[in-house]
Amino acid sequence: MSQLNSQQQRIVSHLEGAALVIAGAGSGKTRVITHRAANLIKQGVPPGAILMVTFTNKAAEEMKRRIQDMAGGEANTRGLMAGTFHSMANRFLRRYGNLIGYDNNFTILDDTDSRDLFKAVIADMVPERQQSNGRKFPTAAVVQGVVSMGFNRGLELGELLERDYPWLIEWMPELEAVAAAYRARKKTSNSMDFDDLLDNWCHLLATCKNLEMAEKLRFVMVDEYQDTNLIQAEILALLAAKHGNIMAVGDDAQSIYGWRGANFRNILDFPERFGGQVFRLEQNYRSSPEILNLANHSINHNTEQFEKRLEAIRPAAGLPGMACLRDEYEEADYVLEKIMEFRDRDIPLSQMGVLYRNHAQSAVLQMRLSERGIPFQVRSGIKFFEQAHIKDVVSFLKVLFNPLDEIAWLRILKMLPGVGNVTARKIYGIFSRQRGVRLAPDNDELNKAVPAKAREQWKEFSLTMKALLADGVGPAEMISMVARGFYHTHLYSAFDNAPERANELEYLSEFASRYGSVERFLSQLALVGAAVIREYEEEQEDDPEFLILTSIHQAKGLEWDAVFLIGLADGRLPHARNLEPLPRLEEERRLFYVAVTRCKRFLELTVPLVSYTQGRAEICRPSRFVEELPTGALEVRQGSREAESLTPLLGQGPGLSVEW
DNA sequence: GAGAACCAGCTTTTT
DNA sequence: GCTGGTTCTC
Numbered sequence: 001m002s003q004l005n006s007q008q009q010r011i012v013s014h015l016e017g018a019a020l021v022i023a024g025a026g027s028g029k030t031r032v033i034t035h036r037a038a039n040l041i042k043q044g045v046p047p048g049a050i051l052m053v054t055f056t057n058k059a060a061e062e063m064k065r066r067i068q069d070m071a072g073g074e075a076n077t078r079g080l081m082a083g084t085f086h087s088m089a090n091r092f093l094r095r096y097g098n099l100i101g102y103d104n105n106f107t108i109l110d111d112t113d114s115r116d117l118f119k120a121v122i123a124d125m126v127p128e129r130q131q132s133n134g135r136k137f138p139t140a141a142v143v144q145g146v147v148s149m150g151f152n153r154g155l156e157l158g159e160l161l162e163r164d165y166p167w168l169i170e171w172m173p174e175l176e177a178v179a180a181a182y183r184a185r186k187k188t189s190n191s192m193d194f195d196d197l198l199d200n201w202c203h204l205l206a207t208c209k210n211l212e213m214a215e216k217l218r219f220v221m222v223d224e225y226q227d228t229n230l231i232q233a234e235i236l237a238l239l240a241a242k243h244g245n246i247m248a249v250g251d252d253a254q255s256i257y258g259w260r261g262a263n264f265r266n267i268l269d270f271p272e273r274f275g276g277q278v279f280r281l282e283q284n285y286r287s288s289p290e291i292l293n294l295a296n297h298s299i300n301h302n303t304e305q306f307e308k309r310l311e312a313i314r315p316a317a318g319l320p321g322m323a324c325l326r327d328e329y330e331e332a333d334y335v336l337e338k339i340m341e342f343r344d345r346d347i348p349l350s351q352m353g354v355l356y357r358n359h360a361q362s363a364v365l366q367m368r369l370s371e372r373g374i375p376f377q378v379r380s381g382i383k384f385f386e387q388a389h390i391k392d393v394v395s396f397l398k399v400l401f402n403p404l405d406e407i408a409w410l411r412i413l414k415m416l417p418g419v420g421n422v423t424a425r426k427i428y429g430i431f432s433r434q435r436g437v438r439l440a441p442d443n444d445e446l447n448k449a450v451p452a453k454a455r456e457q458w459k460e461f462s463l464t465m466k467a468l469l470a471d472g473v474g475p476a477e478m479i480s481m482v483a484r485g486f487y488h489t490h491l492y493s494a495f496d497n498a499p500e501r502a503n504e505l506e507y508l509s510e511f512a513s514r515y516g517s518v519e520r521f522l523s524q525l526a527l528v529g530a531a532v533i534r535e536y537e538e539e540q541e542d543d544p545e546f547l548i549l550t551s552i553h554q555a556k557g558l559e560w561d562a563v564f565l566i567g568l569a570d571g572r573l574p575h576a577r578n579l580e581p582l583p584r585l586e587e588e589r590r591l592f593y594v595a596v597t598r599c600k601r602f603l604e605l606t607v608p609l610v611s612y613t614q615g616r617a618e619i620c621r622p623s624r625f626v627e628e629l630p631t632g633a634l635e636v637r638q639g640s641r642e643a644e645s646l647t648p649l650l651g652q653g654p655g656l657s658v659e660w
Numbered sequence: 661g662a663g664a665a666c667c668a669g670c671t672t673t674t675t
Numbered sequence: 676g677c678t679g680g681t682t683c684t685c
Contacts, residue, residue: 418661
C-alpha cells in the first residue's frame with residue numbers, strides 16, 4: 001500500500017469540524033476516510049463514537065473491511081457504527097422504535113412485500129377502478145414507484161404527478177387514498193418499508209433529543225455523498241448538530257442514483273449547510289493516462305458538472321480498445337478470447353471485471369463461461385430471497401417475530417385449501433382486532449372463519465407453530481421444521497420443480513444457522529438481501545480465482561487491471577428510456593464514466609450490433625458515448641467479418657429493425 | 661369466493 | 676422464459 005500524498009494526509013488528520021472532500025474517481029477517497037476512522041480509533045476515540053455511512057451494501061462492505069485492516073483487526077473496531085443508511089436506521093429503530101409508536105419487533109418490508117401490500121390495498125379500495133373513461137388504474141408496481149419517488153425527492157404527490165407522471169393526474173384522488181391506506185396498513189401491521197426506515201430514523205432524531213446512541217456519536221462520515229437524497233442529508237445534519245464533526249466525501253461525476261431521488265446538489269449545498277473546509281482530491285492513482293483521457297473527454301460532454309481536472313499518476317498502458325461484433329454470441333466469444341490473452345500475460349482472473357448496464361446482458365457470456373469452465377461470479381441481483389418458496393417459509397418466522405405482520409400472514413393463510421384473498425383478510429382481521437394471535441382451539445371467532453376444507457391443515461399448522469415457539473429453536477431449525485413439516489405438502493402441490501426448491505430451502509436453513517436470533521436473521525435478509533448470501537458463498541469458495549460479472553451500478557468503488565464493458569450499443573448504454581431529457585442522458589454518461597474509471601490498465605469496449613429481443617432482430621449502432629469521443633482516444637479492434645458487413649447499415653440510425 | 665387456465669407485457673440501475 | 680393480471684369455471 002502506497003503512501004498518502006500531502007492532501008490526503010491533511011484530510012486524514014482533520015480532526016474537528018465539518019469538511020467536504022470533493023474527490024475524483026480513483027483518487028483514494030474511500031481510503032482516506034477509512035484511514036481517518038482508523039486514525040481516530042488509534043488516538044483513543046472509542047469506535048462507538050464513529051458513524052460511517054454510505055448508500056450501497058457493496059460500498060459499506062468495502063468500507064468496513066478496510067477499516068478493520070487498518071485498525072488492526074476486528075477487535076479494535078468493535079462497536080463502530082458502519083453500514084448503509086438503511087442498516088443504521090434499523091439499529092436505531094430496533095432500539096428506539098417504541099418512542100415513535102412502533103413495537104421494536106417491527107418487520108422490514110422489502111420491495112416485493114411492499115408491492116404485495118399495495119396490491120392488497122388497491123384491491124380493497126378501488127374495486128370499481130377498472131376504468132375511468134376507458135383507462136385502467138395503474139398497477140401496484142407503478143403506484144409503489146410513484147409513492148416512493150415522492151418520498152425520496154421530498155415532493156407532494158400532486159407536484160410529482162405534474163412534473164413526472166402527467167398521465168396519472170386523473171387518478172390523483174384515488175392515488176392519495178391508496179397511499180394513505182398503505183401507510184395505515186403498514187402501521188397496524190407494525191412494519192416499515194425501506195423508505196420508512198429513513199423517514200422514521202429522521203423523525204426519531206428530530207423529536208427525541210438525548211438518545212444515548214446518538215449522543216455517543218462524535219464523528220460522522222459519509223462516503224459517496226453524491227448518492228444521498230434530501231432526507232439522508234437531513235439525518236446527517238441532525239446527527240452532527242451538536243458536535244459539528246461531519247465529513248462528506250463524494251464525486252458529482254459519479255452520481256448515478258438520480259433515478260431514485262439522489263441529488264448530487266447535496267455536495268454543492270454542503271458548505272452552506274455545514275460550513276467547514278473543502279478539500280479536493282484530483283490525482284488519480286488507479287488508471288492509465290489513456291483511460292483517464294478517455295474518461296475526461298467523455299464526462300466533459302456533460303453540461304451539469306463541477307470543474308474538475310483529474311491528473312493521471314500511473315504509467316502509460318496503451319490505448320483502450322473497441323470492437324464491433326455481430327451479436328452477443330460473438331461478443332461473448334471475443335471477450336473469452338481476450339480473457340485468455342490476458343491470462344497468458346499473467347493477469348489473474350480476479351483482476352478482470354466484466355461490466356454491463358443491465359443484468360440480462362450477461363446471460364450469454366455466463367453460458368459461454370460455464371461451457372469453458374472459467375470460474376466466475378455474478379455480482380448482481382440474484383433474486384434468491386425473492387422467490388416464492390423462500391418468502392413462504394420466511395413468513396413463518398416473520399409472524400412469530402411480529403404477530404401483526406399482515407403480508408406474512410396473508411401469504412401463510414392463502415396456502416390453506418379453500419382460503420383465498422377474502423378469507424385470509426377476514427382471518428387477519430380477527431388477529432388484529434384481538435390485538436394478537438391466539439390459535440387455541442377455544443377461539444370461536446377464528447374457528448368459524450376457517451373454512452371446513454382447511455380444518456385438517458389448520459390443525460397441522462397450529463401444531464407447527466407451537467413447535468417453533470419451543471425454547472432454544474433458532475432460525476435455522478425453524479426453517480427446516482417448516483420446510484419439512486407444514487410447508488412440505490404445499491410445496492409439492494404448488495411447484496412442478498418442488499425437489500429443487502426443497503433443496504434451496506435446506507440451503508436457506510444452513511445459511512440461517514449463522515444467525516442466533518430471528519431478529520438478526522430477518523433484518524439481514526431484508527436489508528442486505530442477496531449480498532449477504534454472496535458473502536457466505538464466497539467464504540465457502542475454495543478457489544478465490546474467479547472472474548467478476550457485475551452491473552455498473554454495483555461496480556462502483558471497485559477496480560480491476562482489465563475491464564470489459566460489454567453491450568455498448570446505443571439504446572443499452574445510454575438506455576433507450578433515458579435519451580431525454582438531458583439530465584437523464586447525462587446520468588447515463590456518468591454511468592459510462594464510472595464504468596471506464598474502474599479500469600487500471602486494459603480497457604476493452606465491445607459493441608454487439610444485432611440484438612434479438614422478442615423474436616425480432618434489431619440493428620444498433622455503437623453507443624453515442626463512444627462516437628462522440630475524439631479520434632485517437634481509443635483503438636478500433638478488428639471485429640468479425642460478419643459484423644463488418646453490417647456497418648454500411650449503421651448510418652440509418654438506431655432501432656432499424658429487421659424481421660429475422 | 662376460490663383456483664385453474666389463459667394471456668400480455670416485459671427487462672434499468674438499489675435499499 | 677417469467678410474472679402479473681384477467682377470465683372462466685366450479
